[in-house]
Amino acid sequence: MKFGVVIFPGSNCDRDMLDALQHDLQQEVVALWHKDSDIASFTTNDCIVLPGGFSYGDYLRCGAIARFSPMMQSVIAFANKGGKVLGVCNGFQILCESGLLPGVLLANANQQFVCKNVYIKNTNDASATPLMIPIAHGEGRFYAAPDVLAAIEANHQVIYRYCDAAGNVNEQSNPNGTTNNIAGIKNAQGNVFGMMPHPERACNAALGNQDGVQVFETLLGVIAQNIIA
Ligand SMILES: NC(=O)CC[C@H](N)C(=O)O
Numbered sequence: 001m002k003f004g005v006v007i008f009p010g011s012n013c014d015r016d017m018l019d020a021l022q023h024d025l026q027q028e029v030v031a032l033w034h035k036d037s038d039i040a041s042f043t044t045n046d047c048i049v050l051p052g053g054f055s056y057g058d059y060l061r062c063g064a065i066a067r068f069s070p071m072m073q074s075v076i077a078f079a080n081k082g083g084k085v086l087g088v089c090n091g092f093q094i095l096c097e098s099g100l101l102p103g104v105l106l107a108n109a110n111q112q113f114v115c116k117n118v119y120i121k122n123t124n125d126a127s128a129t130p131l132m133i134p135i136a137h138g139e140g141r142f143y144a145a146p147d148v149l150a151a152i153e154a155n156h157q158v159i160y161r162y163c164d165a166a167g168n169v170n171e172q173s174n175p176n177g178t179t180n181n182i183a184g185i186k187n188a189q190g191n192v193f194g195m196m197p198h199p200e201r202a203c204n205a206a207l208g209n210q211d212g213v214q215v216f217e218t219l220l221g222v223i224a225q226n227i228i229a
Pocket residue numbers: 051052053054055058062088089090091136137138139140
């Protein structure tokens with residue numbers, strides 16, 4: 001599997017993502033520029049990653065302008081034919097703005113930028129333990145209309161929910177007011193995945209936290225299992 005990390009003007013987690021994938025996860029990875037559109041060398045077994053940051057200065061709404069970039073037109077076509085796409089933080093916002101994932105990311109309930117370590121867990125896996133992963137966002141409160149949310153839950157499209165260190169999913173362990181403690185979802189087909197927490201910031205012993213490695217392994221496994229034929 002090859003990875004391509006898209007760099008937008010204002011991306012600030014692109015280097016972290018490239019480094020984590022290449023050095024910590026030992027994957028083949030290339031940088032992609034937002035003004036380019038050629039991703040013909042990527043097959044549907046490969047993965048395009050939209051990193052975190054403040055693409056186009058977060059003007060209008062986070063991700064609202066990035067979705068119109070030349071590269072995103074290719075990424076949308078790639079996803080629609082079954083290619084794997086992962087968006088982290090601003091990347092998750094861009095995926096929702098593009099219509100590749102359902103719902104939207106609204107301003108945090110406290111109207112403040114929240115930057116701290118939180119716990120998340122894969123609620124589809126009964127044996128999963130809480131993982132400590134950093135968050136850093138102003139617009140991370142996932143919302144979807146009631147019928148859309150019901151479909152997301154019924155299809156088990158929620159991969160990660162915020163929890164506490166003991167794994168309790170409740171209001172106290174919800175850092176931003178997100179619906180049902182949702183931290184990350186996949187699309188109905190299972191080839192597009194987005195999450196607000198930053199696993200790429202927690203993949204190396206030098207950073208004092210390697211829980212992010214498990215996140216990458218889980219979500220790439222989940223996406224691979226469900227990929228469109
Ligand atoms: N770390 C990020 O990607 C931040 C995303 C976006 N700029 C926000 O504040 O919500």
